[in-house]
Amino acid sequence: MxxxxxxxxxxxxxxxxxxxxxxxxxxxxxxxxxxxxxxxxxxxxxxxxxxxxxxxxxxxxxxxxxxxxxxxxxxxxxxxxxxxxxxxxxxxxxxxxxxxxxxxxxxxxxxxxxxxxxxxxxxxxxxxxxxxxxxxxxxxxxxxxxxxxxxxxxxxxxxxxxxxxxxxxxxxxxxxxxxxxxxxxxxxxxxxxxxxxxxxxxxxxxxxxxxxxxxxxxxxxxxxxRPDVSPDRRRTMLGEIVRGAVRANGPLIIPSFAVERTQELLVDLHLLMQTGEIPRAPIFVDSPLATRASAIFQRHADKIENGDVLRQALISAELRFTDTVEQSKAINRLTGFFVVIAASGMCDAGRIRHHLKANLWRKNATVMMAGYQVQGSLGRILLDGARRVRIQGEEIEVRANVTLFDLYSxxxxxxxxxxxxxxxxxxxxxxxxxxxxxxxxxxxxxxxxxxxxxxxxxxxxxxxxxxxxxxxxxxxxxxxxxxxxxxxVGRLDWHNDLSKLLLDVSEAVNSAADERGRAKIIRQIQRALAARGD
Ligand SMILES: [Zn+2]
Missing domain, CATH: 3.60.15.10 (Ribonuclease Z/Hydroxyacylglutathione hydrolase-like)
Known part of the structure; x- marks a missing residue:
């Protein structure tokens, strides 16, 4: 040649x-x-x-x-x-x-x-x-x-x-x-x-x-x-977080990727309920993509690991797939412990936004991120301990218990x-x-x-x-x-730097003790801007 x-x-x-x-x-x-x-x-x-x-x-x-x-x-x-x-x-x-x-x-x-x-x-x-x-x-x-x-x-x-x-x-x-x-x-x-x-x-x-x-x-x-965690150990650790949500007697909100992560969670939650490690309660899958993906997993269940358990999990009495936006919003009228799995996994889009808006301010709610949260995402901001966030133009106080469970890779x-x-x-x-x-x-x-x-x-x-x-x-x-x-390529560019700066400014202003403190911080920033190029 x-x-x-x-x-x-x-x-x-x-x-x-x-x-x-x-x-x-x-x-x-x-x-x-x-x-x-x-x-x-x-x-x-x-x-x-x-x-x-x-x-x-x-x-x-x-x-x-x-x-x-x-x-x-x-x-x-x-x-x-x-x-x-x-x-x-x-x-x-x-x-x-x-x-x-x-x-x-x-x-x-x-x-x-x-x-x-x-x-x-x-x-x-x-x-x-x-x-x-x-x-x-x-x-x-x-x-x-x-x-x-x-x-x-x-x-x-x-x-x-x-x-x-x-x-x-x-x-x-x-x-x-x-x-x-x-x-x-x-x-x-x-x-x-x-x-x-x-x-x-x-x-x-x-x-x-x-x-x-x-x-x-x-x-x-x-x-x-990654720490070498067996599937059994991982399920036990998930059970601990779920029991925390049960004790708080509030909802467990799980932002999750719609494809595969959602189905993994459904299998583990199903097994935990079967063995009585967590109480039986409604599990809502509130993502049209996750619903469609689950049907595809069901169709291919004979070709995948634990396919029989997945099949059972997908037809369990606790599981509900919500379809319309009205059904989705109705979930938040429930009280006590229940589980909502919704996309997107990093909280930046999708129905998870209105569940967070409806629950982040509740002291008895638990939010469990089910995977890595990239810098700048709402999920990461919450994990980093923000006390207030903006969702759909509204400022929400964060009082829920926010936690990360990053063991499904x-x-x-x-x-x-x-x-x-x-x-x-x-x-x-x-x-x-x-x-x-x-x-x-x-x-x-x-x-x-x-x-x-x-x-x-x-x-x-x-x-x-x-x-x-x-x-x-x-x-x-x-x-x-x-x-x-x-x-x-692959670096945080100035757009990310700017987002971070704006968050820092907002955090500094919000954490000031009083109105005078806030005014002072704003004046300092304005002075720094006016002085640029000197
Ligand atoms: Zn991939």
Whole structure:
């Protein structure tokens, strides 16, 4: 094979950050994408969603999709809107989840753009268009093609792919690619996708092939080890929080991701009620997406871990799925102990907002965050101990017991990532580390010392490209402007700094002893502003 016949691998996202996953492989015969995800990080990163793709969408022959999370699938509707007409290969569970998650992502964007345009109109600024609309999400669905775990699928001439269970989310996969070597043995490239942890409640441990030329691996938790908590121990600890809410004789409000986290909680709450460790009480799932996702989990229950318990949990007498906004609001007229699970998981959108508004001021309410809360989210602000928050334009005093229960993880930790990488060996050529922030990437590279030569570890930047040869890879000169300066990827940008400053100002003013104290702080800040540039 001539040098210029060798495949080129390009990194269009998830470089020094954890969102916007999208890799491209190009040969003289075909161009394919692995994932086509939405950027969800800082404002500078999110602006990439509105810009042009770094490739012509109609020149892409096929997409293979690792899993349904929006940071991996969320730009597929834009790709289709801009002319992509090829097949999208995914597992049936991923296709089912995409059929509800992509329209939901479109709905969120349309709502956000509507709000933004209302403000823009008031200020005389030009109106903006959403990245895509619901109909674009729906238009993706006929392009999906089913791939089964363990089977080889021919994606293009001289390219076949095998799906492996990544244990990260219902339907999630790692990919083993074989590219025809033109007389030589085929080139083998493995893409990890997102790797699940060991002992995940509803998924098997991640699997994969061994013996590869190139490996592209995620590094989300490359610098962190999670305490080794068994599913039983985790359930016991959840039971303790629930009993606290029972003693307070008030509601337990759980902001949760709609897909998989909600279903994990339902299984554990069901088991705790079955064994009498917590009293039987109504559990409301108050999220249209979580309701639809639960139906998909039920349909695929025979393929997942603890599927029989999940099935029982989903038909238990305590469980209620609320549909309309009226039903949702009626929940807060109940008294005593009950459970509400609602999205979004970080409290920034969705029905959880009105449950928080209705309950945060109650001393007998418990709010349990069911996962990591990113800097700047309402969930994080509450966990950091804010005494007042603004929700839907109203200031709410926080008197509820706010707590974090972060033991359900979707991701392998550093030790598990290292084990997964070693199990893929021998790795003949390079190991690319992606889907991690600076600390995660550096942490995983550090762990690999002694097991894999540092000279063959590559941490690509956004839009980096490499020509992959049978004896090693070479970087390709980028002769177009980079979409984002490398130093602004994955970092808190000035928008975050500003939000933090405004919160600090508000906190300082609110905590002043009296009216005079407040006036003094405001005068000091005004003086500092007036003096800038001196
Ligand atoms: Zn994921």
């Amino acid at each position: 001539d040098h210029d016949q060798h495949p080129v691998l390009r990194f269009h996202g998830a470089t020094y950050c954890v969102t916007g996953s999208c890799y491209e492989i190009e040969t003289p015969h075909w161009r394919i994408l692995i994932d086509c995800g939405l950027f969800q990080g800082s404002k500078s990163e999110r602006e990439l969603n509105y810009g042009a793709f770094p490739f012509p969408p109609d020149a892409i022959d096929a997409v293979i999709l690792t899993h349904a999370h929006i940071d991996h699938s969320g730009l597929l509707p834009k790709l289709v809107k801009q002319g992509f007409r090829g097949p999208i290969y995914a597992t049936t569970a991923t296709i089912d989840l995409c059929s509800v998650m992509l329209p939901d992502a479109a709905h969120i964007q349309e709502t956000e753009v509507d709000q933004l345009n209302r403000r823009n109109a008031q200020r005389g600024r030009p109106l903006v268009e959403p990245i895509y609309r619901k109909e674009d999400a729906v238009a993706c669905m006929p392009l999906f093609r089913v791939a089964q775990y363990g089977d080889w699928t021919t994606v293009a001439e001289g390219l076949r792919v095998r799906f492996w269970n990544a244990g990260h989310l219902l339907g999630s996969s790692s990919f083993e690619l074989e590219i025809d070597g033109g007389g030589r043995s085929p080139m083998r490239i493995v893409f990890s996708g997102d790797i699940g942890p060991g002992h995940k409640l509803l998924q098997t441990d991640p699997q994969g092939p061994s013996g590869v030329d190139y490996l592209v691996c995620e590094a989300t938790y490359g610098d962190r080890d 979707g991701h392998a930790d550093a030790a598990e990532l290292l084990d997964w990488i070693m199990a893929r060996g021998p790795i003949g050529q390079s190991l690319f580390l992606t889907h991690g922030e600076e600390e995660g990437l550096a942490g995983l590279a550090e762990r690999l010392k002694g097991s894999f030569p540092a000279s063959r570890i590559i941490k690509p930047q956004l839009d980096d490209a490499f020509r992959l040869g049978p004896g090693g890879c070479v970087p390709i000169e980028i002769n177009h402007a980079r979409r984002l300066k490398p130093e602004s």
